[in-house]
Amino acid sequence: MVPPREALFCEFKPGDTIGDFVVRGATAETRLGSQYAAVRKRDDVAAAVWVVPSHLLGSADAWDKFVATTTGIWQQDRQHIAPVVGSGALPDGRRWIAYALAEGRTLGQLLEEHPLEPAELLSTLRGVCRALEAAHRQRVFHGDLNPANVCISSGQDGRMRAKLLGLGTAALLSEEPPTAAPLGAATRESLPFGNSRDLRDLGKLCFEALCGQAYEDDGSDEPPRVSDVRPELGPHFDEPVHSLFVVAEQPVSAADAHSRMVKAAREAGYEVGSAIPAAPRNSLEPVPVPRTSNRGAAAGGPSLNTPAAKESSSVGRLLLAIALVVLIVVLWKTRS
Numbered sequence: 354m355v356p357p358r359e360a361l362f363c364e365f366k367p368g369d370t371i372g373d374f375v376v377r378g379a380t381a382e383t384r385l386g387s388q389y390a391a392v393r394k395r396d397d398v399a400a401a402v403w404v405v406p407s408h409l410l411g412s413a414d415a416w417d418k419f420v421a422t423t424t425g426i427w428q429q430d431r432q433h434i435a436p437v438v439g440s441g442a443l444p445d446g447r448r449w450i451a452y453a454l455a456e457g458r459t460l461g462q463l464l465e466e467h468p469l470e471p472a473e474l475l476s477t478l479r480g481v482c483r484a485l486e487a488a489h490r491q492r493v494f495h496g497d498l499n500p501a502n503v504c505i506s507s508g509q510d511g512r513m514r515a516k517l518l519g520l521g522t523a524a525l526l527s528e529e530p531p532t533a534a535p536l537g538a539a540t541r542e543s544l545p546f547g548n549s550r551d552l553r554d555l556g557k558l559c560f561e562a563l564c565g566q567a568y569e570d571d572g573s574d575e576p577p578r579v580s581d582v583r584p585e586l587g588p589h590f591d592e593p594v595h596s597l598f599v600v601a602e603q604p605v606s607a608a609d610a611h612s613r614m615v616k617a618a619r620e621a622g623y624e625v626g627s628a629i630p631a632a633p634r635n636s637l638e639p640v641p642v643p644r645t646s647n648r649g650a651a652a653g654g655p656s657l658n659t660p661a662a663k664e665s666s667s668v669g670r671l672l673l674a675i676a677l678v679v680l681i682v683v684l685w686k687t688r689s
Contacts, residue, residue, distance in 0.1 A: 364404070365389055371402050371449050372441040381461050381501030385409070385522050388501055390457065393438065399457035400438055401504070401518055404449045409525050416448055416525075422493055423450070423521035430487035433480040435504050435516040452518040454504050460515070460562065461500035468565030471586065471618050473513050475625045477503065477562065478611055480515030483629055485551055485607035488520045494547050496523025498554035500561060523547075549600060555610060556597025563590060589621040590614070606631055 364387065369376045374391035381388040386405045393400060410416060420440050427434045439451040460477065463469075469477065481503060488494065495502070497519055504516040557568040564582040578591040593613035596602040604610040612628035619625060 370394075371404065371443075372439055372451070374400055374402050374439065374451055376402070380459060381499075383499055383501055384497045384526060385519060390454075391451065393451075398438060399454040400451040401435075401454055401459065401501075402439075402449055402451045403519070404443070405447060405525065407445075407447050410446075410448060411525070419521055419524045420450060422524060423519065426488050426491060426493050426520050429491060430484055433484040433516055434487065434520060435518045452504070455506035455514070455516060456504075458505055459501050459518075460503035460505050460558075463505055464500055464562060464565060468583070469562045471563070471590065471621065471623050472625055474559065474562050475611075475614060475618055475623075476513040477505065477515040478559065478614060479626065479629060481517055481555070481558070482607040482611040484517035484520065485555070486629070486631070489548055489551070489607065493521050494523040495520050495551050495554070496526045498551055498558060500558060503558070523550075548606070549603060552597050552603050552607065552610060553600075555607065556594055559590075559594045559597070559614070563594075587621055589617045593617045 365371060365376045365379070367376055367378055371389065371391065373394050375394060377390040377392065379387060380390050380401065383403075385403050386409070387403070389402045389404070391400050391402045392398060420437065424437045427436045435452040435454070437450060438453045440449065442448050481498075485495065485498075495517070498517075502517060502519045504518055506514045506516075508514045560568040560577070560579060563579050563586065566582065568577070578588075579586060579594055580588050580591050593610070593616075596604065596613070597610060604613060608629050608631035612631075615625055615628040
């Protein structure tokens with residue numbers, strides 16, 4: 354059983370240390386445990402430190418694999434994924450892991466002040482979706498995506514920038530596989546950790562960011578819509594956010610989800626950037642390479658069955674014919 358919020362938050366107070374980090378205050382409670390804002394002693398690097406409850410810890414190998422995974426995935430997209438800056442064990446055997454915060458705040462902290470405007474959400478969502486794309490290409494899933502896992506900073510152009518923390522958390526969280534229940538709230542809650550689960554959590558994040566309140570699933574098959582909470586935004590964002598909750602309507606990827614939100618924002622009259630490119634098709638669904646007996650094609654050259662190859666072959670024959678004609682003319686003139 355997860356301890357109540359008060360018990361988790363009172364455990365480490367400002368000034369306490371977790372490994373090499375000095376606690377500044379508690380910031381969130383997630384499925385991964387309690388999160389604290391902290392700074393590293395030797396250089397004051399701002400960090401988010403998670404203390405993972407013992408019921409989520411498996412073997413030492415499982416924890417090491419999680420740390421290696423979340424550290425390695427940062428190599429795939431350093432611009433949109435927060436790096437691990439420390440990890441270790443507490444005296445009671447529990448584990449902790451720390452991620453660097455660019456400006457020392459998370460989306461969750463920002464939302465305590467005010468909800469995001471659509472243009473702000475799209476700037477934030479761009480980084481989150483790029484990080485998910487990079488992770489999903491490697492078959493790495495988040496499993497605990499929420500505002501506390503998004504690091505917020507400002508770019509030189511004044512736009513919000515986001516980096517994702519905690520990628521690979523799904524490796525620590527285990528659930529029973531979903532049953533053959535009809536689509537609906539029950540199915541959404543029983544999704545295994547993977548692409549669909551991350552997209553469902555992305556929908557919750559979008560809803561909370563725009564509405565300024567947590568998404569509450571009341572068990573019905575019709576999730577609440579953005580316009581129910583913020584009617585001034587109009588209905589434009591209802592469908593792209595709603596589709597993330599319904600398995601049968603989900604976009605195929607985080608890039609597709611971002612594209613739908615960009616389209617909705619443009620239709621609503623907001624100035625937003627372009628949609629992020631989708632991951633290569635074979636990153637999630639390997640596409641078999643057609644087998645061919647042509648040696649040139651196998652080595653990377655054009656196949657004889659392609660239009661370009663056919664055109665190249667015709668040109669070659671024409672040049673050969675011209676060369677033969679020239680040779681015949683030269684020989685005839687020589688003899689005469």
